[in-house]
Amino acid sequence: MHDFLLDMLQCPACYGALSWKLDEQRADRIEEAEALCTVCGATYPVREGIGLFLTPDLPRADLWEQTDSALMRYLRAHSGVKRALMNVALHSLAPADQFFRALVLEELGKFAQAKAAVDLALPGIYSEAYLACVVGQFEHIAGRLTGSVDPIIDLASGRGALAEFLARRLPAPVVVTDFSPRILRRDRRWFEFLGLSNRISLLAFDARRTPFKDGAVTTLTTNQGLANIQQPGDLLKELRRVVGGVFLAVAQFYPEGDEANAAALRAHGLDALLFHSSAPAQFEAAGWEVEFANRCAVDAAPTSPGDVLPDVQIDAFPVAETTLEFCMLAAR
Numbered sequence: 001m002h003d004f005l006l007d008m009l010q011c012p013a014c015y016g017a018l019s020w021k022l023d024e025q026r027a028d029r030i031e032e033a034e035a036l037c038t039v040c041g042a043t044y045p046v047r048e049g050i051g052l053f054l055t056p057d058l059p060r061a062d063l064w065e066q067t068d069s070a071l072m073r074y075l076r077a078h079s080g081v082k083r084a085l086m087n088v089a090l091h092s093l094a095p096a097d098q099f100f101r102a103l104v105l106e107e108l109g110k111f112a113q114a115k116a117a118v119d120l121a122l123p124g125i126y127s128e129a130y131l132a133c134v135v136g137q138f139e140h141i142a143g144r145l146t147g148s149v150d151p152i153i154d155l156a157s158g159r160g161a162l163a164e165f166l167a168r169r170l171p172a173p174v175v176v177t178d179f180s181p182r183i184l185r186r187d188r189r190w191f192e193f194l195g196l197s198n199r200i201s202l203l204a205f206d207a208r209r210t211p212f213k214d215g216a217v218t219t220l221t222t223n224q225g226l227a228n229i230q231q232p233g234d235l236l237k238e239l240r241r242v243v244g245g246v247f248l249a250v251a252q253f254y255p256e257g258d259e260a261n262a263a264a265l266r267a268h269g270l271d272a273l274l275f276h277s278s279a280p281a282q283f284e285a286a287g288w289e290v291e292f293a294n295r296c297a298v299d300a301a302p303t304s305p306g307d308v309l310p311d312v313q314i315d316a317f318p319v320a321e322t323t324l325e326f327c328m329l330a331a332r
């Protein structure tokens, strides 16, 4: 993580000030360190350049920990399946299997081959209109941030599609964040492979309990973070606390009356922010002024499973065919 973050951070558990012991630094980057909360005594390490600011109290469904490591364990125990996934021509695999092969290749550090597999898989998994609509939101966010050099904090970055797009387009440093240390370790190696590692910092924290001081974040972004944070509770109030500037989110909304998807979203605690009828009121109740731009409707269906690994789903939602409205949500 870059050292500019030191002034922005505090204890995510009690909001106390942090006292830092820096063990290994390279220029303006901190590789190994420990932060001690001067109020509650909690400690937060920096390991392999990743600041770890998770608190023990929040329940977390870390799907990267579950799916990714479960996939590797499964393939180690089933050598025939592994051969069917890894030892055949890439184009002969179903798109979902191409994506799973990419996950394995990344785990092996073969990033060039992994990138080729992902690039082939995505147009088979999502429609052209869907991908164009998402990239259109990325362009829109980059356009809004042109000229700014303030750090961009990207929430729930996952595999970092938006973070990568912004790091390539804009001069501002990008902070890649997620509550999964596993995906952040992968992101570190991925951004090194892309030659972008000096442009990014990595921070592990839960979006519902962030480690930022009040108003410390000038620019907060997320690509579909709002669609993935289960049981958001006071998420929007917490983000309002830390954002002194603007929150630009690639958002997606389900149609009113889409009961099949609504029921599944409710079961995962994801319904609050995924319907146009309820999301603006939730933002306003948390003290935000919100506007929607660049609206774009696309047909979406459950992602098709692979043939080699038919039981693993790429996306949990939608569970039934629907029309999703994507947009850029700007909140101040």
Ligand SMILES: C[S@@+](CC[C@H](N)C(=O)[O-])C[C@H]1O[C@@H](n2cnc3c(N)ncnc32)[C@H](O)[C@@H]1O
Binding pocket: 062, 063, 064, 155, 156, 157, 158, 159, 160, 161, 162, 163, 177, 178, 179, 180, 183, 205, 206, 207, 208, 222, 223, 224, 225, 228, 229, 230
């Ligand atoms: C599918 S990614 C979203 C796409 C990603 N932003 C991109 O641009 O590629 C969703 C991520 O949200 C993370 N996530 C879910 N709940 C979270 C939370 N409460 N706090 C932080 N990250 C969370 C998951 O670990 C996952 O990596």
